[in-house]
Amino acid sequence: MDRTPGDLTALSTPARVADPDEALTPDELALATRNHGLPLEALRHDLTPPGLHYLLVHYDIPDTDPDGWHLSLGGRVLRPLDLTLDALRARPAVTRRVTLECAGNGRARLTPRPVSQPWLVEAVGTAEWTGVPLAALLAEAGPAEDAVEAVFTGADHGVERGVEQDYRRSLPLATAADPARDVLVAYAMNGAPLPPQHGSPLRLVVPGWYGMAHVKWLREITLTATPYTGFQQTAAYRIRRDPGEAGEPVTLIEPRALMAPPGFPDFMTRARVVRPGPVPLTGRAWSGHGPVVRVEVSEDGGAAWTDAEVVRDPAHPWAWAAWHTTWTAAPGLRHLAVRATDATGRTQPLTAPWNRGGFANNLVQRVEVLCAPAPEPAPGREPERRDPPATP
Amino acid sequence: MDRTPGDLTALSTPARVADPDEALTPDELALATRNHGLPLEALRHDLTPPGLHYLLVHYDIPDTDPDGWHLSLGGRVLRPLDLTLDALRARPAVTRRVTLECAGNGRARLTPRPVSQPWLVEAVGTAEWTGVPLAALLAEAGPAEDAVEAVFTGADHGVERGVEQDYRRSLPLATAADPARDVLVAYAMNGAPLPPQHGSPLRLVVPGWYGMAHVKWLREITLTATPYTGFQQTAAYRIRRDPGEAGEPVTLIEPRALMAPPGFPDFMTRARVVRPGPVPLTGRAWSGHGPVVRVEVSEDGGAAWTDAEVVRDPAHPWAWAAWHTTWTAAPGLRHLAVRATDATGRTQPLTAPWNRGGFANNLVQRVEVLCAPAPEPAPGREPERRDPPATP
Structure with a gap:
């Protein structure tokens, strides 16, 4: 952990790929002890209990206050909205069961290994999310004619590859405003208020998309007349083989x-x-x-x-x-x-x-x-087991 | 993951210490993606939400059925008990707020590094546990005069260093039966039924002791006339510098x-x-x-x-x-x-x-x-941040 004093770029370095024989680094371990996957035996649950659902927090879990929370919906809209939790709860709600997977799932088994959160295969979970359809909120606000994207800002703050930022991502307006896509501004998970680590008090849920689109601790939605080009959209979450490529955006979950x-x-x-x-x-x-x-x-x-x-x-x-x-x-x-x-x-x-x-x-x-057959117990010693259950 | 075919000892090898320059192994990473620590910003919560409380599962989370669950209390007792969850809930309950820490917390920063669950510093959490005082259950069953220990068996089944076992640990009867020690047979965590990963439907809670004593998925308590010498008591969880030593048992949490x-x-x-x-x-x-x-x-x-x-x-x-x-x-x-x-x-x-x-x-x-001072925003570009919160 020895680092050179200096500005943010001294501690926040560019993305890199591990050397061919490079083992897991202490930085990757530090991410793995915080974030966690679904223990695979928990695949038995139709609905993943919150503590078993995969979790990836980019920065810190922010210290949010549901009572004072506001969600603003502005930018290229005709009627900007400023919504408290009560105002959201007063609107018609829907509940959707959604499987959520991290875009980096499986990364740690790649050769060479991209150095980041080291998922093996377990970055997934399924929950029921309750909230207000984003399409309804957008209809209420009235997108301006020139609006092309909705940009979502969370309250989690950090620095990544030298860029200090609040976590922020966009969706095409055609996706965000399509009732059939079921995009939600969610305030409940499995029937209870969102746990702190899953976005309390509000998060975006974008069914079918990898996790990076489901902005947690959602505080702001801004419609824009040009595509959003911020860090998480154009630097991170691109499929590229060479660092100089623009790359393709990460979007829908692969089977x-x-x-x-x-x-x-x-x-x-x-x-x-x-x-x-x-x-x-x-x-x-x-x-x-x-x-x-x-x-x-x-x-x-x-x-x-x-x-x-x-x-x-x-x-x-x-x-x-x-x-x-x-x-x-x-x-x-x-x-x-x-x-x-x-x-x-x-x-x-x-x-x-x-x-x-x-x-x-x-x-x-x-x-x-x-x-292997069941072992014989050692003579004169009670075995430390009974027969294992028949099902996984 | 290439392993030689054979019996259990081929895949379940002795404990070892990493070579001086050995980086984290794939096996340690696989444990780190399942088990997880407390994200340190969650120290802000007096009571840790279940999904943020540290978690160490030795084998798999077992597929338990609260409705059919029985806890037996037998061995060297005068009146053996066989208790359903309803029978336990019908008894006087107490709630205790307990800080729980894994005995191996900090292990991954040791040199040389013991190869096991690679905790850095975050294997801790605090919850309110509700259940029946073990002292009351033991008084009801009546320990025989020669009883010296209580042995606790969980439903989680696996193999460890070649020994196939259900997870099992003991406590001295003097600790187990002492009302002042507040040992609980707990069925609720923070007011809700135990989550699957924290022992649903029953677990032992032993305030002040490291986590290995708090047997999860508790199904059996047996009083014995001789000290228990099973794997988790005498092979694992001993403080020893050389593999041949008997070592000292791991008991109370260090400050x-x-x-x-x-x-x-x-x-x-x-x-x-x-x-x-x-x-x-x-x-x-x-x-x-x-x-x-x-x-x-x-x-x-x-x-x-x-x-x-x-x-x-x-x-x-x-x-x-x-x-x-x-x-x-x-x-x-x-x-x-x-x-x-x-x-x-x-x-x-x-x-x-x-x-x-x-x-x-x-x-x-x-x-x-x-x-470092706040950076100047780049000219002509909206910064991807607002001021960070003043509190951690």
Whole structure:
């Protein structure tokens, strides 16, 4: 942590990619101890409890006061709005079940590794968000004829690659104002007020989009006549291979399936153990581009694939689907894998396409499992276990 | 993740200490993405919201069913009990505010580094736990004359250093049965049913002890006539320098103070920035050995120390105290530190005493801060910020 005194650029350096053999850095560890993923066994919950939902906070969780909170809606509008929480709660509310994934999910498994929050595969969660449709608020304010984007500002303040900023992102007005896109200004998560870390008292929810669009601690919406070119829009969250490229923006979530690793784990390695015989395999699958229509499981590391049963709930088009199948485990070290395909034909790759930010990477998940018979207890000693549960 | 096929010992290896220059391993990262600490700005909350409270799950979060849950209390007792949740809820309940810290907090900063969950300093949280005093349940069951320990078994199942086990720990009966120790069989956290990751539907809470004693997903209490010698009691959670030593057991929490890092952070380095002038410094301090009587802050990396104001709430003797002071920041790179002293005279060291497990390490926290004036906005461009809040 020794750093040279100086201005912000001395402590806030450009984005970088790790050297080919560079192990995880102390800075990446410091992010991993704060932010956290979904423990994969929590895929069993249709609705992720707030403390198990993935969390990525760019700066600090701000010290917000719901009682004094105002959301302003201004810029290129005919009738600017200044809304308290009570004013928002007085408007017609909707609740949407939404699967949210970090754009950097899977980044830490890329080679070379983009140096940032080191997600392996677990940066996901599903919650029910309640709030006011953004389309209704925009209709109330009346976009000016020349408005093209809505810019959303959060209350979290920090510095990133030398740029001091409040977290700020934009959406095309066509997306923000489209009732069918279900963009929400949300004040509740799973029926309770937003927890501090998920945006209390207000956040944006943009179903189908990666997490960077869902601005937390939302305090300002500004319609603009030109596209927003701020840090989080044009420096961060771009898919580029070379630092000089403009790159493509990160937008909708690519399809992904995850498996709740079967059996039980070793503490240190998280390696899995199952008993020989039938083993239920279950998990979730989602895509921001369209419904997941197929989930396939491989028992041989990705050579052969068989279809799993996919259960979608038409009442919740923005939420993950459940999937399940049964695997007959034979003794030895086994290599499971799972992949999803959505209605647009998008599927998951077996080798990860690389970009400098590690964004929108949806490499198939691989789960190594040791299938072994139950051990004999040592003579004269009570075993420190009972039979493990049959389901993951 | 390539591992040799074989029995459990092939994937579940002995504890080890990292090589002198060994960076964080993929296994440690996998633990860090699941388990998580308290984001230090959340020290502002008297009661930590569940999703911000530190979390360490040894194996998987088990799939428990509150409706069918039974807690058995047997072994060396006169009247064995078998209790449903309703039976527990029908008994007189107490609520206790308790600060809980992982025994391995600070481990990842030790040299050489014990390879395990890589905590930096953030494995702490405070919650109000509601449940039935264990002393009352033990009185109801009637310990046999030869009972010396109470052994607690959770429902989480895994393998650790080759030993397949349900998580299990013991307490001396003198501690377990002492009403003044306030040991609880808890079914609620901050007024709500326990979240899955914090032990739903039942957990043990042992005020003043490190986290390993607070057995989650509690299903069985067994009184024994001999001390328990299982894995988590005699292999893990011992303070030893050499692997062959029996070592000393990990028990009560050593004193520690933490500071909510002031100002605002850089995203990647978490380095802090403040403006010149008065800066409020706030945080928490706790000890399992006795009340915190003194908190000192250093502005020069630990050479000189000045007292902070300590605010204890006598209604909550098991919870952390708040502390605050004001620092006058001058431009440049500054090195803050904070340390706590408790009523027994225990305080925090400036260099960490080392043990193989990285347990009960309470090295003083150091916070590096760049004090810099607000930057001038670039001409013709709206700054991506407003003034940061004055409080951390």
